[in-house]
Amino acid sequence: MARLLEHDAKAILAARGIPVPRGEAVSSPEEARRATVARGGAVVVKALVPVGKRGKAGAVRRASDPEAAAEATAVLLGRQVGGFPVERVLVEEAVPVAQEHYLAIVLDADDRTMRVLASREGGIEVEELARREGGIASLELAPGEVVMPYQARQLWRSTGVRGPALPRLGQLTVALFQAFTELEAELLEVNPLAETATGELVALDAAVVLDDAALYRHPALAALALNSPAWRPPTPLEREVDAINAAEPYRGSARYLELEGGDIGFLCGGGGASLLLFDALLRAGGRPANYAEIGGNPTETKVAALARVVLAKPGVRGLFVAHNLTNNTQVDVLARGVVQALREADRLPPDFPVVARETGVNEAEGRAIFEAAGVRWLGEEATLSQAARIMVQAMRERYGESDGDPARP
Amino acid sequence: MAILLDRNTRVLVQGITGREARMVTAHMLAYGTKVVCGVTPGRGGEEVAGVPVYDTVAEAVAAHQPTAALVSVPPAATLDAALEAIEAGLRLLLIATERVPKHDALCLLYAAHAARVRVIGPNSVGLINPSQRVKLGAIGGDRPERAFTPGRVGIISRSGGMTAELGLMLRQRGFGVSTAVSVGGDALIGTPPADLLPLFEADPETDAVVLFGEPGTRFEEDVAEALADGRFSKPLFALVAGRFTESLPEGTAFGHAAAIIRGGSGRPSAKLTALRQAGAWATSDLDELFRFLDTLASSRADRKPEQH
Numbered sequence: 001m002a003r004l005l006e007h008d009a010k011a012i013l014a015a016r017g018i019p020v021p022r023g024e025a026v027s028s029p030e031e032a033r034r035a036t037v038a039r040g041g042a043v044v045v046k047a048l049v050p051v052g053k054r055g056k057a058g059a060v061r062r063a064s065d066p067e068a069a070a071e072a073t074a075v076l077l078g079r080q081v082g083g084f085p086v087e088r089v090l091v092e093e094a095v096p097v098a099q100e101h102y103l104a105i106v107l108d109a110d111d112r113t114m115r116v117l118a119s120r121e122g123g124i125e126v127e128e129l130a131r132r133e134g135g136i137a138s139l140e141l142a143p144g145e146v147v148m149p150y151q152a153r154q155l156w157r158s159t160g161v162r163g164p165a166l167p168r169l170g171q172l173t174v175a176l177f178q179a180f181t182e183l184e185a186e187l188l189e190v191n192p193l194a195e196t197a198t199g200e201l202v203a204l205d206a207a208v209v210l211d212d213a214a215l216y217r218h219p220a221l222a223a224l225a226l227n228s229p230a231w232r233p234p235t236p237l238e239r240e241v242d243a244i245n246a247a248e249p250y251r252g253s254a255r256y257l258e259l260e261g262g263d264i265g266f267l268c269g270g271g272g273a274s275l276l277l278f279d280a281l282l283r284a285g286g287r288p289a290n291y292a293e294i295g296g297n298p299t300e301t302k303v304a305a306l307a308r309v310v311l312a313k314p315g316v317r318g319l320f321v322a323h324n325l326t327n328n329t330q331v332d333v334l335a336r337g338v339v340q341a342l343r344e345a346d347r348l349p350p351d352f353p354v355v356a357r358e359t360g361v362n363e364a365e366g367r368a369i370f371e372a373a374g375v376r377w378l379g380e381e382a383t384l385s386q387a388a389r390i391m392v393q394a395m396r397e398r399y400g401e402s403d404g405d406p407a408r409p
Numbered sequence: 410m411a412i413l414l415d416r417n418t419r420v421l422v423q424g425i426t427g428r429e430a431r432m433v434t435a436h437m438l439a440y441g442t443k444v445v446c447g448v449t450p451g452r453g454g455e456e457v458a459g460v461p462v463y464d465t466v467a468e469a470v471a472a473h474q475p476t477a478a479l480v481s482v483p484p485a486a487t488l489d490a491a492l493e494a495i496e497a498g499l500r501l502l503l504i505a506t507e508r509v510p511k512h513d514a515l516c517l518l519y520a521a522h523a524a525r526v527r528v529i530g531p532n533s534v535g536l537i538n539p540s541q542r543v544k545l546g547a548i549g550g551d552r553p554e555r556a557f558t559p560g561r562v563g564i565i566s567r568s569g570g571m572t573a574e575l576g577l578m579l580r581q582r583g584f585g586v587s588t589a590v591s592v593g594g595d596a597l598i599g600t601p602p603a604d605l606l607p608l609f610e611a612d613p614e615t616d617a618v619v620l621f622g623e624p625g626t627r628f629e630e631d632v633a634e635a636l637a638d639g640r641f642s643k644p645l646f647a648l649v650a651g652r653f654t655e656s657l658p659e660g661t662a663f664g665h666a667a668a669i670i671r672g673g674s675g676r677p678s679a680k681l682t683a684l685r686q687a688g689a690w691a692t693s694d695l696d697e698l699f700r701f702l703d704t705l706a707s708s709r710a711d712r713k714p715e716q717h
Contacts, residue, residue, distance in 0.1 A: 001662060001669070083658075107511055109596035109667075110627045112518055127672065143516040184512045213484060213666070214510035230660030257661075271594055271664030272568020275623060275650035279693055282653055293664060295570070324574035327534060327550045361550065380577055385696040 023092025051082030252298025262289030280388035303337025326360030504530035528599025534569025560585015594665030
């Protein structure tokens with residue numbers, strides 16, 4: 001689910017024959033003024049953040065002259081839009097619009113197919129379009145197929161489009177589908193796709209979502225792809241975990257998502273068990289401070305590095321380590337990594353409650369290492385739900401029932 | 410009788426000379442799986458754990474007539490390997506590879522569908538049939554008995570790790586497993602949970618099925634539909650994890666690539682509701698799942714899952 005910023009998305013589409021407004025990304029009011037002069041008319045100033053519904057958030061502004069563009073830029077820069085700080089804006093020529101259409105290509109995993117979606121009316125959310133009677137026309141394509149211009153024209157004709165725009169929409173759809181397969185995208189969306197009074201087409205906005213599993217085949221795109229939670233830029237601790245994985249890409253995987261508040265450090269795995277364990281902590285009244293996963297038989301170095309990150313978040317005053325019965329991840333290696341990080345941070349039981357439900361490969365050695373460090377070790381006799389309750393209980397025993405904010409003494 | 414494979418199934422391992430595949434091949438052989446041949450292009454003539462290695466699938470098929478393949482190759486080679494196996498006439502592919510590019514996955518699933526080849530995965534840890542002592546993939550590691558004891562409960566899981574955990578928890582409570590299938594952690598997989606239900610329905614050795622679900626996809630909703638339609642009539646116990654992801658903004662994947670809420674769909678709470686309305690025993694709490702199973706076992710002493 002790698003996303004691109006609008007100006008990068010538009011540059012990529014423009015290179016593949018999709019017309020876009022002339023524009024440039026700038027990071028100061030002065031640059032915005034110059035960019036507007038260069039456009040030679042009215043412009044639109046758009047915050048460059050990887051979120052939708054920017055119009056509603058006031059992050060898209062029209063400016064009739066260079067001064068107004070500089071002002072709009074000054075207002076937008078430094079603002080937060082959808083959790084992302086605006087560091088740059090896109091200044092592009094204002095396009096006189098006669099009609100707004102909608103066009104998207106999606107990889108539809110539910111139906112295991114590729115789909116072209118077209119609507120005569122654009123400029124509104126696709127969810128809203130889908131609710132309207134006959135709102136979206138759809139064309140399904142199997143892998144290896146291409147869209148012929150006549151198929152695209154039929155599709156657009158079925159939405160009610162006629163006149164000189166029809167063949168142009170056909171050609172543009174063919175080009176967009178080619179881009180979709182070439183980029184190995186999950187989604188290419190042009191909304192609105194503007195038709196001018198003379199029937200010219202221009203992509204006023206473009207959303208590109210790439211498959212991060214395919215980025216290795218597209219190094220130029222990989223450099224542009226944004227990797228963050230959907231609601232804010234990565235935190236410094238999250239960036240640290242990216243670096244940990246980059247340092248040791250082939251042995252095990254570490255993931256870390258920082259959450260607001262909380263006092264229990266969460267260091268679990270695998271993919272399914274972590275979801276279950278997090279739910280179970282919440283159900284027991286616990287407050288996890290993060291979501292982290294470690295698995296795929298990681299090295300001790302990687303485990304220790306991730307554990308350090310989990311412990312480093314302010315407010316963390318206990319640690320929960322748990323996995324499903326492991327197939328290949330070695331419990332002794334996990335134990336060494338976790339205990340090493342606890343020692344370095346000088347956060348050891350009983351002052352700092354740690355519960356580990358770790359069972360599977362090299363379990364006896366792992367148990368011995370955990371227990372020697374005072375960690376409460378649990379084996380297969382404890383269910384994952386029970387382990388979560390024991391963790392929450394350990395927090396209560398250490399910090400009292402009042403269970404106040406971790407910031408308080 | 411078993412679903413998908415039995416002790417006579419002849420298995421080919423693609424990418425058999427890789428580090429992971431070598432280990433998995435040894436574990437499969439030790440458990441009882443008939444691994445008859447392997448393929449690594451350029452390494453024909455070698456042996457892995459006594460299993461002969463060929464350069465091409467066609468040669469391996471001509472010499473050993475395997476019907477099932479374990480695909481254990483890097484992501485970039487997965488589409489190629491799967492198409493080679495399909496063309497050579499293999500009937501069942503278990504794709505273990507993680508992070509297969511989505512366009513490649515789509516392409517290989519299309520080809521498999523056209524050739525009527527069953528695909529489990531990608532991103533599957535494997536499938537196991539304890540009564541036949543046969544497994545395909547890493548499932549259960551070198552000690553499959555620890556998690557999987559013969560019995561009458563089927564397991565369908567979107568998480569490889571939870572397949573083993575559920576087997577272990579069932580064993581502790583006196584239940585055994587007929588067949589356990591890790592369907593794969595991706596959204597684009599060959600055999601989503603609902604596609605396995607007809608097999609378990611027809612299997613006289615399965616009395617009930619446990620399903621492990623996650624956020625994202627339509628898989629659990631499709632299972633609910635199969636229940637509501639009467640296409641599956643045995644008791645279904647569903648554990649759907651990840652309710653907490655609903656309180657976070659959507660568009661972020663948790664754990665598996667497919668575990669993502671998008672455009673308002675894929676919420677665990679909606680999945681649980683759909684499953685319950687269709688007559689499943691559905692919960693997000695593991696311990697409640699076991700209470701359900703105990704209830705069923707004691708209320709149906711005439712036809713209960715095997716107890717020890």
